[in-house]
Amino acid sequence: MRWRTFAAAISAGLLSMMGPVLSDTRVTVLSFDQMQGWAEDDHAAALDVFQNTCADLDDPDWQAVCAYATSNPDPRSFFELLFRPVLIEDGKDGMFTGYFEPELDGARRPSAKYRYPLYALPPEAREVEKWYSRRELLEERKLEGRGLEIAWVDDPVELFFLQIQGSGRINLSDGSKLRVGYGGKNGHEYRSIGAELVRRGVYQPHQVSAQVIKNWVRRNPDIGKELLYHNPSYVFFREVSEVPGHLGPLGAMNRSVTTLRTIAVDPAFVPLGAPVWIEKDGADPLRRLMIAQDTGSAIKGAQRADIFFGTGDQAGRAAGRLRDPGRMIVLLPIQRAYAMVPEALQ
Incomplete structure (x- = not known):
């Protein structure tokens, strides 16, 4: 197995779409027959998304x-002809989680039922690196x-998880629907409340899911609020109902x-828009060609990804249960792939 550091790759000028990465990141160019289940995937579906x-x-x-x-190529041949699989490793184990688009109940105006607002980004928050914390903003x-x-919803816990997901739909009291998307943040680092419950000894890592956390906060409203x-x-x-x-x-x-x-990927390692082959292990193994089209504040590392499961409660339950090991392999244009590890040509 041949390695080359990202520092050398950056000097070749071929990683301009990626952010700064650690110098000990390792890169290997693979062949398609080293990817488990590649031949069985629906490459046409992946090409449409790409x-x-x-x-x-x-x-x-x-x-x-x-x-x-755009020339209507054979989907599998398209990827095999124009790309090479690249394994990027930063010393951390691979980890797959899931995300989804929540649906909440709300209204355009506040009421006794709908008391918890979704806010647009204040102008002054755009001008500073770090603004007020969650506690300061709310208390x-x-x-x-x-x-x-933008709207008011009826559940502060669901609103908290809407912020983690970054987008969602609001079923308004008049029967209409409102879709919201990420509009910015206050600049503070994301901290996992699931990890905090594990640190406190409340749960073991394998027990934690979004639904478990929601239930715990609701059973313990005072310390749940602090959590x-x-x-x-x-x-x-921001409103994205268009x-x-x-x-x-x-x-x-x-x-x-x-x-x-x-x-969702860490763009410091994976270019947004790139095809990514995932080999997710666990109870329900998944071998599939995905497209890196999203990011997340909790998604950090070369072998870290969040899989989009869709909209609504069923998608949320499936996403919330997912926490599985595996590996992800980025498909890069041939010249870019081999320039990262030129020894692979020898």
């Missing part, structure tokens, strides 16, 4: 493969009375994400 965002990739090598993608009511409210403050990160929203209802919510590329074909 085409949704490939036009937004600016680098010449990406533009070339995107142009060919000191920094946002009240400023006309920043939510453990995460100082606070997400603001997105058709049959499409998924907008991801980090400002395009709709696709159920079980979109993943």
Whole structure:
């Protein structure tokens, strides 16, 4: 197995779409027959999702493969002809979790039932690296009375998890629906309240899921409220109701994400828009070609991904249960892949 550091790859000028990475990150170019289950996947479905965002990739090598993608190629041959699988490792074990688009009940105006607002990003928060924490914003009511409210919902716990997901739908009291997307954040680092419950000895790691956390907070309202403050990160929203209802919510590329074909990644290691082969182990193994179209504040590392499960409670239950090991392999245009590990040509 041959390795080359990312530092050398960056000097070759071929990783401009990635952020800064650690110098000890290791890269290996694989062959397609080293990818478990590759031949059995629905490559046409993956190609359709790839085409949704490939036009937004600016680098010449990406533009070339995107142009060919529009010529109605054989899907499997398209990926095998124009890409090479690249395994990127940073010393951390692979981990897959899931995310979804929540549905909440709410209204355009506050009432005794709908008391918890979703806020738009305040102008001054755009101008600073770190603004008020979650506790300060809520306890000191920094946002009240400023006309920043988009809607009000009936459940502060569901609102907290809506912020973690970054987008969702609000079923309004008048029968209409409102879709919201990520509008910005307060600049504080995300802290997992699930990990905090494990640290306190309340649960073992394998017991923690979104539903378990919600139930615990509701059973313990006072200390549950304090638990939510453990995460100082606070997400603001924007209305995105122009997105058709049959499409998924907008991801980090400002395009709709696709159920079980979109993943959120760490763009410091994986270029947004790139195809990514996942080999998720666990109780329900998954071998599938995904497209990296989203990011998340909790998604950090070369072998870390969040799988999009769709909209609603059923998708939420499936996403909340997922915490499985495995590996992910990025498909990169041939020149870019081999430039990262030139020894692979020898």
